[in-house]
Amino acid sequence: xxxxxxxxxxxxxxxxxxxxxxxxxxxxxxxxxxxxxxxxxxxxxxxxxxxxxxxxxxxxxxxxxxxxxxxxxxxxxxxxxxxxxxxxxxxxxxxxxxxxxxxxxxxxxxxxxxxxxxxxxxxxxxxxxxxxxxxxxxxxxxxxxxxxxxxxxxxxxxxxxxxxxxxxxxxxxxxxxxxxxxxxxxxxxxxxxxxxxxxxxxxxx
Numbered sequence: 001x002x003x004x005x006x007x008x009x010x011x012x013x014x015x016x017x018x019x020x021x022x023x024x025x026x027x028x029x030x031x032x033x034x035x036x037x038x039x040x041x042x043x044x045x046x047x048x049x050x051x052x053x054x055x056x057x058x059x060x061x062x063x064x065x066x067x068x069x070x071x072x073x074x075x076x077x078x079x080x081x082x083x084x085x086x087x088x089x090x091x092x093x094x095x096x097x098x099x100x101x102x103x104x105x106x107x108x109x110x111x112x113x114x115x116x117x118x119x120x121x122x123x124x125x126x127x128x129x130x131x132x133x134x135x136x137x138x139x140x141x142x143x144x145x146x147x148x149x150x151x152x153x154x155x156x157x158x159x160x161x162x163x164x165x166x167x168x169x170x171x172x173x174x175x176x177x178x179x180x181x182x183x184x185x186x187x188x189x190x191x192x193x194x195x196x197x198x199x200x201x202x203x204x205x
Contacts, residue, residue, distance in 0.1 A: 003118075004071040004096065007050075010156060011074040016051035020156050020188040021114045026054045028184055028198050029111060032143050034061065041065050042108040045135070047097050048115035050075030051082070059086055067091040067107075069100070098127040102135035109141045114196075117146035117160040125171055133175055133203070140203045142176060144168070148183055148197035155194065168199050176201040 010019060017024075038044070040062045046054055049068035058066055066089075070076050073094050080087040093100065097115065110132055119125050132142060147155065147162045154160060163171070165181040181199045188194065 006156075006158065007070075007072040008074055011051070011072050011078065016075070016078045018189050019051075020190065020192065020194075021186075022189055023186065024053065025057065026052065026113060028182065029054055029113060029143060029145070030057050030061075032198075032200055033058070033109060033111070036109060036141055038063070038108055043067070043106055044109045044111065045069060045102075045107050047110065047112040049079070049111075051078040052113070054111070054113075055079060055090060056083065059083070059089070064089065067093060069093040069095055069097060071096055097131060098124050100131065102131050104134055105137050107135050107140060108137055109143065110136055111143045113145040114155075116144055117163065118155075118158055120159055120161045129172055132172075136203050138203060142172075142201040142203070143198070144201070145184075145196045145198045148195040150183075150195040152192070152194060163197055165197065165199065168197065172201065175203060175205045177204045 016022060041064055043065045044063060045067040047069050049055060050070040050072055055066060055068055068090055076092050076094060116128060119128055147160050149162050149164055151162055165178060169178045179200045179202055181197060184196045184198055186194045186196050
């Protein structure tokens with residue numbers, strides 16, 4: 001089974017509010033995005049956004065240049081259905097972030113909650129970082145949430161790589177500087193505790 005098939009099966013088997021990574025509202029992500037005081041037309045991409053409600057809150061906040069990328073066609077379909085007519089104002093990409101060719105120097109902000117930690121091989125991580133650096137504008141911001149060292153070693157039937165703040169910085173490289181980090185406990189709909197590490201990075205070169 002390919003990675004995309006794995007996530008398709010997950011969304012086809014469970015409604016969006018019952019998958020393990022579901023959160024009714026991504027409060028930390030929203031607070032950090034709002035703190036950037038971006039223009040309403042500033043390009044934002046939510047990598048692995050799928051059926052997440054972050055897009056709803058960004059649209060409600062007046063942001064008008066939003067891209068949502070996800071491996072799962074079903075997840076994107078759930079989000080489009082939930083948004084209704086508002087879905088037409090969003091750019092939707094069904095793709096693998098490690099293989100997609102993103103537009104150069106395009107995004108002011110790149111958001112990723114729970115994608116990067118599924119990239120357990122160095123080559124996958126390198127391709128991700130290469131695409132991030134290609135797509136992010138100079139001084140652009142990167143907000144990421146991965147499993148912390150205290151979290152389980154797997155999620156949704158797949159192994160994950162767990163991170164400390166220092167390990168995140170080393171993996172992402174010198175062209176991104178960690179501005180702040182915070183741990184946040186996520187409890188899945190099934191009652192499993194998962195400690196996340198949120199990091200806010202800025203592109204330096």
